[in-house]
Amino acid sequence: MSEITSLPLSRRSLIVGAGATAAMLAGTRTGLAADPLKVGFVYVGPIGDHGYSYSHDLGRKAVEAEFGDRVKVTFVENVNEGPDSERVIRQLATAGNGLIFSTSFGFMQPTIRVARQFPKVVFEHATGYMRADNVGIYNGRFYEGRAVLGTIAGLVSKTGSVGYVASFPIPEVIMGINAFLLAARKVRPDLTVKVIWLNSWYDPGKEADAAKALIDGGADVIAQHVDSPAAMQVAEARGAYAFGQASDMSRFAPRAHLTAIVYDWAPYYKERVKLVLDGAWKSDDTWWGLKEGLIRMAPYNPSLPEEIRKQADAVRDAIAAGTLQPFAGPVKDQKGAVRIAAGETISDADLLKMDWLVEGVQS
Structure with missing residues (x-):
């Protein structure tokens, strides 16, 4: 061997x-x-x-x-x-x-x-x-798209609480949650993200139950790193907003679906x-990632105000151009320890072994 x-x-x-x-x-x-x-x-x-x-x-x-x-x-x-x-x-x-x-x-x-x-x-x-x-x-680079979603969430949430239905605590998923919250806090510093881990990529029943629990707990926006539209359908029924995963899922929740990360x-x-x-x-x-077109954003919900669209587009375009790094310091973890110092950013090697959540994530 x-x-x-x-x-x-x-x-x-x-x-x-x-x-x-x-x-x-x-x-x-x-x-x-x-x-x-x-x-x-x-x-x-x-x-x-x-x-x-x-x-x-x-x-x-x-x-x-x-x-x-x-x-x-x-x-x-x-x-x-x-x-x-x-x-x-x-x-x-x-x-x-x-x-x-x-x-x-x-x-x-x-x-x-x-x-x-x-x-x-x-x-x-x-x-x-x-x-x-x-x-x-x-x-x-899924986390790049999640930074765009986080920007929108920070601008539309009224409660300051976002629910996140997550699959497995592996680096791919963890970096997405972190990029989402870091971007959201740039426009709303008090926003928090509550994560429910399912240890499954695809289980519509569990995904729906998690979304219900998160909304019952005060979340008015639902994000996800699981693969069915079940969580979004719950958001549609409960009057919350939501984001699709990997494809445009707007047909399943035409009111709730604000946009989605599309994988091409x-x-x-x-x-x-x-x-x-x-x-x-x-x-x-x-x-x-966004630069190469493997990651792109689905069309925005028509109800989304123009000013929010412009801010989301600005984040998307800056990431694609390399002028905005979703993990630019200072960044603290859940325990308050500085993980990325001011003026620094994180390397790809460290991204791909990320096993810590940022300050403001509740899991």
């Missing part, structure tokens, strides 16, 4: 030797140029979640539309993180898929293990940090498939 080593010059990843080289992978595709490239996608939720897995599946469909009969694309949905995902990923490799996208954080170790056994197969893993010669990683994976998927088809793929570490 290859040894895991840190790559000092890398922005955020670990390289795991898998015994394959870019030249070997390129040569494999060249030799099969006459055959369609078989591409497999593994999703943690159903494609009908209208959130994260749904957004990835739109990217899959874009690949089919772009490359036609040059590819043969399949997907497996509702795959549990852990042993189930390793079994599914291995089955896709055994079935002759030359490129496999595993799209959830908990698929990371299973992807690495299967990649060691199939050095001629190309693997791409979303939201993780472990790479190999035949494993690339990719991620979205299509450009990335098309780029990576083309590289494999051309025999030019190599393991890479990609983290795109």
Whole structure:
């Protein structure tokens, strides 16, 4: 078994030797140029979640539309993180898929293990940090969009209390909560965020119950890092505001839905498939956000005042331009300790291992 080593010059990843080289992978595709490239996608939720897995599946469909009969694309949905995902990923490799996208954080170790056994197969893993010669990683800077949502929440909340329905306390989710509150407090310094952890990416019943509890506790705005529109539908029924997750969810809550972070994976998927088809793929570490268009904002609710729209747009545009850093110091954690000093910002490496919540988050 290859040894895991840190790559000092890398922005955020670990390289795991898998015994394959870019030249070997390129040569494999060249030799099969006459055959369609078989591409497999593994999703943690159903494609009908209208959130994260749904957004990835739109990217899959874009690949089919772009490359036609040059590819043969399949997907497996509702795959549990852990042993189930390793079994599914291995089955896709055994079935002759030359490129496999595993799209959830908990698929990371299973992807690495299967990649060691199939050095001629190309693997791409979303939201993780472990790479190999035949494993690339990719991620979205979701926290950038959440800073825009936080700005809006701070401007529309009357109670100063926002509810946050969260999945797992992993860095991706924690940095989103923190960016949301830091942005909200720039426009309303007394605002607090109450988090309910579900330890699930997709469970509409639990999501609805959490939203009800948060609203009963005084929240008049609901944010979420879970994948169904259930929490927003509760907000609609209870007279609160809400934000969608991963796609425009306004049709489920036309009054409550103020906007949403939209994940657009299509450009990335098309780029990576083309590289494999051309025999030019190599393991890479990609983290795109508002600037690159992987993250964008859904249309604002027509009821949102123009002044609030302008402030939200200004935050979005400044982040995309690199002139505004959502984690610029000073930043304190829940215990009041300074985590980011005044005049400083946080590195990507520290973002990707963030395990602390900012001052004002109640969890």
